Amino acid sequence: MAMQYDKISDAYSKAANQFVFKRVVECYTVLKVLGSVEGKSVLDVACGDGYYARLLRQRGAARVVGVDxxxxxxxxxxxxxxxxxxxxxxxxxxAADLPVLGSFDRVTAAYLLNYASTREQMLRMCQGMFANLAPGGRLVAVLPNADFDPPGPSSVKYGIVMRPPEDRKEGGATTLDLLVDPPISIRFFYWSRSTHEQVLAEAGFGDIHWHPLECSPEPEHVEFWRDYLGNQHSIALSCRKPPLA
Ligand SMILES: C[S@@+](CC[C@H](N)C(=O)[O-])C[C@H]1O[C@@H](n2cnc3c(N)ncnc32)[C@H](O)[C@@H]1O
Structure with missing residues (x-):
């Protein structure tokens, strides 16, 4: 499934950069959870077309490395x-075979862990990101929300159709449709929150927190995104490599 992006790279890149959700909700939340990156080094894993890598450099990060x-x-x-x-x-x-590229202050990983086809592969991804963080450094990730309720408020008006996992077991395949022009379907794997928490802890991470997505506070956004935020298809997560004792 990881290699599907070689076929849809142009369509995905166009979608990411025209998708209001990405800017007003997802990115707003990621930047809030990350805090200031001024002068910091950041490794962006599963960087795609560099959406976050560019943004973090523009926001003052001293060094940004994007890996995909x-x-x-x-x-x-x-x-x-x-x-x-x-x-x-x-x-x-x-990312499951990531060399050490530096000792980064922050690692970002928007939609990476959902491409781990096995728990072992997810663990290798988390170990690789851990090895690339300086002590005390933080990982901020975005993931499909395992608590998304398919029969709940629909996200079609937001251009998002998250299909129910074909099999709600850990690592079951599932599909997300993005109703952009042209529409794209993305296949990935379903993992529960507790699997993510266990695997991150096994890789050495602590201070693990889930951050429901928020939207930019302008009144027109708050009104428009209300239903989405009540049943969001994605969620952010942060965790920390313990500082040296
Ligand atoms: C939905 S895109 C997200 C791109 C970017 N993070 C963003 O938010 O716009 C998912 C990306 O994960 C990458 N990816 C999937 N499996 C990966 C792996 N094992 N190692 C590194 N990148 C991977 C894909 O190639 C794709 O570019």
Whole structure:
């Protein structure tokens, strides 16, 4: 499933950059949970077309490295950055086999762990991110919300159709449709909150918190996103590599 992005890189990149949800809800929450990145080093794992990598450099991060398993997504990221002289470094790596690229203050991973096909693979991803963090550094991730209620308030008006997992067991395959132009379907794996918490703890992380998505506080956004926020398809998570004793 990880390699599906080699086929949909252009469509995904276009969707991410035109999708109001990404800017007004997801990104708003990620930046709030991350706090200031001014002068910090950030590793963005599963960086896709560099959506967060670019943004974090623009917000003052001193060094940003973006990593993705898809060569086509990294190509799209380099093309989007062309001329902007942001100095983001992009590398092709499988997050389940991540070398140590530095001792980063922050790691971001928006929609990575849902591509782990096994618990073992998720553990290797978490261990790789842990190894790339400085002591006391934080990981901020975005994940499909395991508590999303398919019969609950519909997210169609927001351009999002999260299909119920075909089999609600850990690691079961599921599909998300993004109603953009052209529409895209993304396949990934369902994992419960407790599996994420156990695996992160096994990799060494502490201070694990879930952060329901919020929207930018302008009244028109608050009104429009009310139903979505009551049954959100994604959720943010933060955790910390323990500081040196
Ligand atoms: C939904 S996109 C998210 C991209 C970006 N984080 C964003 O929020 O716009 C998921 C990305 O995860 C990448 N990915 C999936 N499995 C991966 C793996 N094992 N290692 C690194 N990247 C992976 C895909 O290639 C794709 O670019």
């Amino acid at each position: 398993v898809s060569e086509q997504m990294i190509k799209a990221a380099r093309e989007r950055d062309a001329g902007a002289e942001l100095g983001v470094e992009y590398r092709v790596h499988d």
